[in-house]
Amino acid sequence: MEYDVIICFETHAELKTKRKLFCDCSVKYDASPNSQICPVCTGQPGALPVLNKKAVEYAIRAGLAMNCTINRESRFARKNYFYPDLPKGYQISQYERPFCEDGFLEITGDDDQPYAVGIKRIHLEEDAGKLVHSSDSFEASDYSLVDYNRSSVPLLEIVGDHERNPLRSIQEARTYLEKMRQTLKYIDISDCLLEKGQFRCDVNISLRLKGTKEFGNRAEIKNMASFRFIMDALEYEIKRQSEILREGGRINQETRLFDEEKRITLPMRSKEDAPDYRYFPDPDLVEIEIDQEFIQKIENIMPELPDQKLARIIKEFGIPKNDALILTRDKDVSEYFGACAPLCQDRKRLGNWIIKELFKLLNAASLPIEECMVSPKDFSQLINLITNGRITDTIGREVLEEMFKTGGNPDSIIDEKDLRPIPDDEPLGKILDEVITENTGAVEKITAGETKPVDFLIGQVMKKTKGKADPKKVRELIKRNLTV
Numbered sequence: 001m002e003y004d005v006i007i008c009f010e011t012h013a014e015l016k017t018k019r020k021l022f023c024d025c026s027v028k029y030d031a032s033p034n035s036q037i038c039p040v041c042t043g044q045p046g047a048l049p050v051l052n053k054k055a056v057e058y059a060i061r062a063g064l065a066m067n068c069t070i071n072r073e074s075r076f077a078r079k080n081y082f083y084p085d086l087p088k089g090y091q092i093s094q095y096e097r098p099f100c101e102d103g104f105l106e107i108t109g110d111d112d113q114p115y116a117v118g119i120k121r122i123h124l125e126e127d128a129g130k131l132v133h134s135s136d137s138f139e140a141s142d143y144s145l146v147d148y149n150r151s152s153v154p155l156l157e158i159v160g161d162h163e164r165n166p167l168r169s170i171q172e173a174r175t176y177l178e179k180m181r182q183t184l185k186y187i188d189i190s191d192c193l194l195e196k197g198q199f200r201c202d203v204n205i206s207l208r209l210k211g212t213k214e215f216g217n218r219a220e221i222k223n224m225a226s227f228r229f230i231m232d233a234l235e236y237e238i239k240r241q242s243e244i245l246r247e248g249g250r251i252n253q254e255t256r257l258f259d260e261e262k263r264i265t266l267p268m269r270s271k272e273d274a275p276d277y278r279y280f281p282d283p284d285l286v287e288i289e290i291d292q293e294f295i296q297k298i299e300n301i302m303p304e305l306p307d308q309k310l311a312r313i314i315k316e317f318g319i320p321k322n323d324a325l326i327l328t329r330d331k332d333v334s335e336y337f338g339a340c341a342p343l344c345q346d347r348k349r350l351g352n353w354i355i356k357e358l359f360k361l362l363n364a365a366s367l368p369i370e371e372c373m374v375s376p377k378d379f380s381q382l383i384n385l386i387t388n389g390r391i392t393d394t395i396g397r398e399v400l401e402e403m404f405k406t407g408g409n410p411d412s413i414i415d416e417k418d419l420r421p422i423p424d425d426e427p428l429g430k431i432l433d434e435v436i437t438e439n440t441g442a443v444e445k446i447t448a449g450e451t452k453p454v455d456f457l458i459g460q461v462m463k464k465t466k467g468k469a470d471p472k473k474v475r476e477l478i479k480r481n482l483t484v
């Protein structure tokens with residue numbers, strides 16, 4: 001029996017507002033525990049929430065980027081449940097009327113075709129605090145402490161639509177998550193750092209018999225913050241569910257946890273339905289009316305989306321699509337390229353040097369491009385020196401390594417290290433003479449009409465000059481000296 005895989009995400013992204021969602025406390029990641037708190041975000045009796053307008057703007061920005069309808073009337077609701085890091089006993093979220101509904105996020109499907117993955121809704125809610133256990137594992141801990149710094153940090157929840165173009169494979173799930181994260185970073189509303197828990201998701205997965213329309217029961221895997229673990233959990237679930245179904249069993253609609261060590265999912269509890277949370281409109285917060293003018297204002301300042309940037313780089317700078325895809329994958333890289341492009345004569349070479357040479361150095365140093373010491377101006381200058389034949393590729397790489405280490409500019413590094421190319425024919429001719437005397441075999445072959453040994457001789461000259469000769473010039477000299 002063959003099954004279709006149906007995958008759907010509820011993605012949470014922490015918004016990069018300066019202040020929390022309902023109070024003036026600041027959102028600081030590395031602040032000492034309970035230093036960024038007030039009566040509102042610690043749920044003191046009588047304290048009243050006041051909505052952060054910036055968070056609403058960010059939610060609408062996300063809605064526009066994901067082709068949603070922006071609801072003119074919205075409201076917050078209380079989602080009731082108890083947890084030690086949720087001091088009010090409820091979380092302020094949205095239920096009936098979220099800010100954005102019925103959108104899609106376009107990805108490239110496994111069949112290489114554009115695929116508009118359904119987005120059911122995008123809403124705002126507050127984050128909970130954080131429990132800090134006295135030991136690495138909860139079971140081994142003698143006690144746990146609560147840090148409320150994260151309490152009421154604005155979270156954007158993006159809920160996928162499992163009935164409208166859901167994800168159909170593990171690969172598509174990955175493509176979707178990457179595109180989602182890329183989009184949120186491009187529109188500048190979240191840093192989406194996985195290691196800081198700024199981008200995390202709940203994964204829904206079900207199987208259904210190929211060719212049938214009815215959806216199977218779903219398993220939901222909660223609170224995943226690593227792409228690799230998500231892929232592992234999905235792989236395990238597909239295997240588990242298909243085995244149960246093949247044996248004629250039934251999948252329980254339940255919430256499961258991923259065991260990171262064993263790489264398996266385990267049942268946690270049967271899935272809550274909405275009634276379990278007793279949602280009701282939060283009486284402390286007024287209804288929000290969003291007018292067209294406000295939406296238009298946000299639309300006017302919308303940053304460029306990844307697909308728009310990709311198309312522009314291809315069209316405006318003539319970058320091959322595969323290179324353009326790599327250059328736009330990360331917003332910071334695309335901005336670095338964007339800062340260099342107007343200063344460079346050969347943009348294709350520029351793209352190539354970022355992808356091949358700069359990435360190599362960044363990877364080796366585990367450094368993000370925004371912390372790179374090589375300024376776009378200096379990098380462009382280096383590319384122009386190579387483009388104009390003033391230095392060879394080999395010297396270029398050596399100069400770049402030095403620029404990467406010291407932040408110096410290419411001209412002064414070339415001078416300091418005496419890397420200027422050997423300029424005129426005379427010294428180069430002398431070196432070539434040496435090479436000719438040392439390689440009579442190759443010379444004979446060239447005079448007999450073979451072309452391959454020419455490259456060999458050029459290689460020998462480059463070796464002797466430590467890459468400082470211009471290979472084009474050497475080739476000319478060989479032609480002049482050895483062929484009729």
Ligand SMILES: [Zn+2]
Nearest residue numbers: 023025038041
């Ligand atoms: Zn506060």
